[in-house]
Amino acid sequence: MFEGLKGPGESQAKDGSSLRIAIVHARWNTTLIEPLVTGAISRLKASGVHPSNIVIQSVPGSWELPIAVQRLYSASQIQASTSSSGSGDLLGSATDLPSLVVQGNDEKTGSKGDGSLTAGKTGDVGKKEGPFDAIIAIGVLIKGETVHFEHIAEVTSRGLMRVQLDFGVPLIFGLLTVLNEEQGRKRAGLTEDGHNHGEDWGDAAVEMALKRKQWN
Numbered sequence: 001m002f003e004g005l006k007g008p009g010e011s012q013a014k015d016g017s018s019l020r021i022a023i024v025h026a027r028w029n030t031t032l033i034e035p036l037v038t039g040a041i042s043r044l045k046a047s048g049v050h051p052s053n054i055v056i057q058s059v060p061g062s063w064e065l066p067i068a069v070q071r072l073y074s075a076s077q078i079q080a081s082t083s084s085s086g087s088g089d090l091l092g093s094a095t096d097l098p099s100l101v102v103q104g105n106d107e108k109t110g111s112k113g114d115g116s117l118t119a120g121k122t123g124d125v126g127k128k129e130g131p132f133d134a135i136i137a138i139g140v141l142i143k144g145e146t147v148h149f150e151h152i153a154e155v156t157s158r159g160l161m162r163v164q165l166d167f168g169v170p171l172i173f174g175l176l177t178v179l180n181e182e183q184g185r186k187r188a189g190l191t192e193d194g195h196n197h198g199e200d201w202g203d204a205a206v207e208m209a210l211k212r213k214q215w216n
């Protein structure tokens with residue numbers, strides 16, 4: 001039953017077709033962020049999450065992740081409660097954050113050109129409205145010569161946990177805290193012996209989103 005020492009264990013087949021998932025990522029250390037985000041998206045899609053139900057936002061650095069996640073989730077709740085009255089797209093206006101992973105219209109991630117992305121194309125059949133079922137927060141902190149790293153790592157972690165518990169929404173912890181770039185490359189799956197942790201985060205998001213629906 002429990003096979004490996006590390007890692008989340010064998011991923012079971014899950015049906016994510018009913019889910020709407022957000023990914024919020026920092027832009028610091030983009031060469032590591034990009035494969036992690038791509039890895040998460042690939043596992044979401046493999047579980048059946050429709051590409052148009054994967055919403056992607058970016059922020060400058062990891063420090064900004066908690067506020068972005070908080071506002072993004074809040075906006076998706078407001079959108080859900082007002083959509084029947086025909087009000088505008090609150091999510092779009094509340095999350096006007098620039099994205100660095102892909103600028104402009106892109107096949108891979110589906111940039112909408114307004115700072116928000118979906119992994120599909122605008123107008124895709126199957127697009128859902130309403131609160132996100134889970135959010136993945138992704139950042140990479142690389143230790144420098146000062147204690148800056150420790151400060152950002154600590155408060156960002158606390159902030160993300162606070163948002164998760166305050167809102168009762170699964171918030172997948174995709175914050176890598178590494179001592180050097182090589183450690184980061186390994187965890188982004190960029191080395192021979194590496195493993196892309198973004199894939200685990202995608203799987204965790206689907207599992208937790210489905211569990212949360214059961215627990216509601």
Ligand code: DLZ
Binds near residue numbers: 060063141152
């Ligand atoms: C300032 C800073 C530093 C030194 N290092 C990182 C890092 O390794 N990873 C990361 O995501 N962000 C870093 N930042 C930026 C901060 O998170 C934040 O964006 C700025 O201090 C502006 O609030």
